[in-house]
Amino acid sequence: MDFTINTDDQRFLAEVQQFLTGLAGTGILVSGTAAWEHAAEDRVRRWLAALDVRGWCVPYWPVEHGGTGWSAVRRFLFEMECTRAGAPIVPSQGHRLAGPTLIAFGNDAQRASFLKGTANGTITWCQGFSEPGAGSDLAALTTSARLENDAYVVTGQKIWTTHAHYADWMFALVRTSTGTKPRQGISMILIDMRSPGIAVSPIETIDGQHHVNTVFFDDVLVPLGNLVGCEGAGWDYARYMLEHERTGGAKVPELRRDLDTIATLASLVGVESSPVVESGWFQRRFADIAIELEALRWSILRVLAGDPSCPANEMASILKVRGSELQQAVAQLAVDVLGPIMLSPAHPFARDAAAALSYLGFRRAATIYAGSDEIQRNLLSRALLDS
């Protein structure tokens, strides 16, 4: 495999850099620890509007649905460059989950209604899978959808639903019948979040922020036309959805950006006048993480380049486990560099220290969401033992 950046790629990167330079002063790109905060909805929308002008909103979608036709490696370079420049991270629910699933299994009417808006951010999504008692064991879900005339009547509860407080739509797994196996009788439906009978209740997480919610459904009417694919096939669509994005879980572009920020901060803050960057403990930990991150980046490039020695499903689990561990290591390093400053609210870097603490809190969730570490390890061991 050849990963050399050729002249064409260099020209491409120069074009991307020029585009990013043109966004200076718009407030879309942020630097330093400001990039660790969750991007406000409006900033994401403005970023997508800027990308839309270039036709760059959804590089990884098929060209006929708005994709760019770039190679996988070039898409990764694009993502690295935009993240490095401080572009907001676009929530995965629309671009990475709902869009590709509707492209694969939705009908023409659904594609016509949702794809364009999902790509350019005028339609936002949340993922209604987890329920109390049905997280890792997702097939235990009980939210029911019974068909009455031309509509499903949905009753039940979802939990940990990211962005349900502002999403326009939810793609939800619901039980449309009780099969002999728990995975049977599950369907995927699209629910308008403004429907009567929906109540969204916030959950504040340990990072002190509000991203996730509980969503209650009390006889919510969902038109039959909002069923994705076939009734009872929801489990297969959910698997497709979760396996579709194999490399994003590692969050390498964000980690690279955040490690650079930590290096800068470590050269600016110090213990008794000598900057942290000169301390042996910092240098050792920074080097360990940087090496691991570089290895992860190369692993991703190998997957993207279709290296046959990288079985895609196993690699998805490996990348998720290593990526989430590294996210926590990077966040812990940030807190160790900036932590003492929290005792001095008037310190010039006090805001960065608070951002680091919140970042550490949020990264705790990385080993839980999108398939916990334990579940990923189970999947891996099963795949290896079966092979």
Ligand SMILES: Cc1cc2nc3c(=O)[nH]c(=O)nc-3n(C[C@H](O)[C@H](O)[C@H](O)COP(=O)(O)OP(=O)(O)OC[C@H]3O[C@@H](n4cnc5c(N)ncnc54)[C@H](O)[C@@H]3O)c2cc1C
């Ligand atoms: C920040 C955040 C955002 C989220 N966003 C969404 C969202 O938008 N939509 C959505 O549907 N869900 C979302 N989730 C939910 C997430 O998918 C679940 O939290 C996750 O699947 C784990 O389920 P659970 O919380 O019920 O824990 P449980 O499944 O009860 O697991 C508890 C612990 O037991 C371990 N465990 C469970 N089963 C096994 C097993 N068989 N072998 C070994 N260990 C096991 C788990 O690894 C975990 O450590 C989010 C979660 C978080 C933290």
